[in-house]
Amino acid sequence: xxxxxxxxxxxxxxxxxxxxxxxxxxxxxxxxxxxxxxxxxxxxxxxxxxxxxxxxxxxxxxxxxxxxxxxxxxxxxxxxxxxxxxxxxxxxxxxxxxxxxxxxxxxxxxxxxxxxxxxxxxxxxxxxxxxxxxxxxxxxxxxxxxxxxxxxxxxxxxxxxxxxxxxxxxxxxxxxxxxxxxxxxxxxxxxxxxxxxxxxxxxxxxxxxxxxxxxxxxxxxxxxxxxxxxxxxxxxxxxxxxxxxxxxxxxxxxxxxxxxxxxxxxxxxxxxxxxxxxxxxxxxxxxxxxxxxxxxxxx
Numbered sequence: 001x002x003x004x005x006x007x008x009x010x011x012x013x014x015x016x017x018x019x020x021x022x023x024x025x026x027x028x029x030x031x032x033x034x035x036x037x038x039x040x041x042x043x044x045x046x047x048x049x050x051x052x053x054x055x056x057x058x059x060x061x062x063x064x065x066x067x068x069x070x071x072x073x074x075x076x077x078x079x080x081x082x083x084x085x086x087x088x089x090x091x092x093x094x095x096x097x098x099x100x101x102x103x104x105x106x107x108x109x110x111x112x113x114x115x116x117x118x119x120x121x122x123x124x125x126x127x128x129x130x131x132x133x134x135x136x137x138x139x140x141x142x143x144x145x146x147x148x149x150x151x152x153x154x155x156x157x158x159x160x161x162x163x164x165x166x167x168x169x170x171x172x173x174x175x176x177x178x179x180x181x182x183x184x185x186x187x188x189x190x191x192x193x194x195x196x197x198x199x200x201x202x203x204x205x206x207x208x209x210x211x212x213x214x215x216x217x218x219x220x221x222x223x224x225x226x227x228x229x230x231x232x233x234x235x236x237x238x239x240x241x242x243x244x245x246x247x248x249x250x251x252x253x254x255x256x257x258x259x260x261x262x263x264x265x266x267x268x269x270x271x272x273x274x275x276x277x278x279x280x281x282x283x284x285x286x287x288x289x290x291x292x293x294x295x296x297x298x299x
Contacts, residue, residue: 031151034058034095035083038138038158040270049082049158050075052138053099058084059196063092065113072101088146096196097156099138119193119228123206130192130208134226137161139198161198162226163265164272167210168289169221169240171279174214181212181221181243185277188237191228200228205235232258232266240277240284250277250284261288 036056038049057072071084094113101107106124109115118137122130139161144154167185175181187208191200210223230236236254241247257275258264265271274289 031148032086032088032144032146033083033151033153034086035153035155036078036097036140036158037082037155040160041268047082050078052136052158053078055101056084056097056099057101059096059110059116060086060088061094061096061113065094067111067113067116068093070110088148090146090148092143092145095140095142095144095154095156097140097158098161099158100135101137102135104132105135105137113196116196117193117201118196119201119204120206123192128207129186130206131211133211133224134162134208134228136164136226137194137228139194141196141198159198160269160271161194162228163230165210165225165227166272166274166289167212167223167225167238168274168276169212169279170219170276172221174216174219181214183212183221183249184239184241184243184246185210185212185223186239186241187225187227188239189235190225191230194228198229200230230265232264238275249279250286252286257286263288 036049036053037047038052039045040048053075055072055074056078057070059070060068062068068088069086073084096113096116098118101118104121105118106121107116107118108124109117120130120134122132138158140156140158142154142156144152146152165187169181169183169185172181172183187210189205190208191202191204192206193201193204195201208225208227210225212221212223214220215222227236232255234255238252238254239248240250240252242249252275254273258273263273265273276287276289278285278287
């Protein structure tokens with residue numbers, strides 16, 4: 001029994017010695033293991049993080065809110081391990097992570113946690129009309145305390161930082177060419193920016209044009225707009241018009257639509273809103289799109 005204790009002590013000693021920095025100033029090991037998870041509205045169910053993720057970017061801030069490091073892992077690396085190992089000195093840290101960031105999303109002021117934001121790159125470039133869909137971002141944050149002499153495992157649980165607006169337009173003629181749809185759906189007063197607290201910047205709004213694509217099987221024009229989180233009580237408006245500034249066919253206040261059909265985005269993580277515009281001769285009807293369930297593994 002004593003021999004076993006001696007072996008254990010020697011093993012720990014060799015482990016710590018192997019982690020000492022060349023200058024002898026302290027330990028130099030990835031002794032903090034961060035794992036990522038996503039459960040949506042079903043806590044305790046199977047983790048669906050990889051189903052929702054193409055990449056993840058982790059920002060690490062010290063106790064003063066200053067950026068210490070940033071690390072990104074793509075899906076191939078995440079399939080090997082759904083997390084990131086960190087080598088941090090003793091101290092308190094705030095971790096912030098986002099998934100699925102591409103060139104469509106721009107991070108600003110990342111050096112200071114209290115000022116860090118991300119948003120639509122076209123909005124920051126000065127575009128008054130955004131004509132592509134946002135990245136389908138997910139968000140997680142966690143405060144940790146690091147003691148270098150101790151290995152630790154920390155889990156970051158992600159939440160959906162966007163609300164998919166799934167737009168269907170029915171009863172419009174098929175396109176003569178692939179150049180574009182004969183109608184536009186503009187979504188007014190969407191938020192183009194989020195803070196690193198995961199909340200949309202309510203004071204900023206812009207207009208997104210839904211990227212409608214023709215579905216030859218259904219004869220519908222379909223678009224997904226990944227809107228940054230908004231509340232049930234909102235000023236969002238959808239305008240259906242002829243393409244290129246043509247006739248305005250229908251204006252829809254999203255709050256009225258949500259109230260009429262008992263839709264809430266505040267009572268669930270995996271919130272989404274599906275809207276169908278249907279042309280009926282001289283009028284346009286609006287209803288929830290319920291013909292088929294949306295695949296829950298869709299990002």
